[in-house]
Amino acid sequence: MLNKLTNIRIDSACNSPSIKEHKSLLVFDFSLDIPSHQAEIHENTIKIIFSNVPLNMPEGIYKVLDGIISFVEIKQQGEDIVACVHLDFPSNFEVKTIKGIPSQFEVYIDRSPLIEVLKGRKIAINPGFSKKTKSPTGLFMHIPMMGIAKKLNFLLSNCRAESKITWEKDPGEKNLKEPDCEILIDLYTEASSKGESGFKVYYETQNSTSFDLAKCVNRAMEEKLQLPNLGIFEKRFGYKNSIIPLGVVPAMEDVRIDDAHLRDIDYREKVAQAIFNGIVKFYS
Incomplete structure (x- = not known):
């Protein structure tokens, strides 16, 4: 043989x-x-x-x-x-x-070169929560978003970043008025106005640093994920000026193929890895 x-x-x-x-x-x-x-x-x-x-x-x-x-x-x-x-x-x-x-x-x-990049970086992860859903299978936003948040938090903490999730059991726990962090990542889903499948990334209006971070994360998601890249958009987050905000929509809430991806543990892990890769690129 x-x-x-x-x-x-x-x-x-x-x-x-x-x-x-x-x-x-x-x-x-x-x-x-x-x-x-x-x-x-x-x-x-x-x-x-x-x-x-x-x-x-x-x-x-x-x-x-x-x-x-x-x-x-x-x-x-x-x-x-x-x-x-x-x-x-x-x-x-x-x-x-x-x-x-x-x-x-x-x-x-x-993997110790990643520790050199991320050690001591303060990053907060804010999983979205809603009591309503437009998911075709009744999937509530916080279930996949918390799954992604926990995986991302592990990857960051494992590289000695000072990472934290804004809430664990009750979204009422979180206090985003004065969060102690450099980067704050909002994770949530959206309903698609055009029935489009895909992911998107948001940056703070008129904030070039937030835009740079958004570009890094969006590029990493495009490389890692199966769903289409719907692009980078601006919005007003309302956080204090010292924070670099980022909004990540890993899939559309009301599109059936996206809903299937959000239910997939492997897809959630890929989203977390992609955001991690984008943060590493941003700080490198």
């Missing part, structure tokens, strides 16, 4: 053990054994060569977008497989191997 590379797995979920330990994990599955290999890093790219083994999966680019890994490029080069892991920041990595069926070649990439 011929040994082959059969799969690449990317463990970047918010609740994964590797993320909690400030590492991103790539796993290369081989059908029999770990082949001879060499791995080196040059600037922002980790290059791994697996010798004398065929590829039993499509060549191409696999997006990761987890804050530290941008994408992985896989190709067959003669009798070898070449995997290039492209990073958003210079970092370090370590390799572990597990023999079995399949055998696993694990690459752990250090």
